[in-house]
Amino acid sequence: SQQGEEDPQALSIQEGENATMNCSYKTSINNLQWYRQNSGRGLVHLILIRSNEREKHSGRLRVTLDTSKKSSSLLITASRAADTASYFCATVPGQNFVFGPGTRLSVLP
């Protein structure tokens, strides 16, 4: 089973609504990162939250981390059609990055 698993697998919302994605992981981590991937392209780093942080903001993004529950959430506020993409959480449980299967977000105009 994977270190990081996102939930839900797919999410459709209307433009202007908020989107929340969750990530669960299994082992202790130093940090957790979120990446975005537009269809068939490379991943773009969105935000990194360290294990001693509980919440972090970047523009319309808000990430929370609960190390006791081994989970993180990514909130995108006031979504736009351009936010349509797949979102992945990534951790480093050993010596290399492990990505979850991703949440596919569709923002409808």
Place this chain on the structure above:
Amino acid sequence: KAGVTQTPRYLIKTRGQQVTLSCSPISGHRSVSWYQQTPGQGLQFLFEYFSETQRNKGNFPGRFSGRQFSNSRSEMNVSTLELGDSALYLCASSLMPTQETQYFGPGTRLLVL
């Protein structure tokens, strides 16, 4: 700074052939990682290079190999291609290995017929 570049962007090969993919990291980045992305398996780690040395290798057969040059550019090679090797191959660079934020290239889409 220019971003991570990967060549070629698209490639069609037949079973049994071999292929070499190239990755040029962001200037100053010394760590390069490779990933395979497929609809069924998601993003899977292939290997990581730092200062011309392979630091880690994922769970892939020996047909998958790579190397890194003194200018940090990296290549990966897949020999005896199989249909299941069809995937998007992503390269990512970072200043230092693993714990740092990774910057991804656009990927090479490989189709094996």
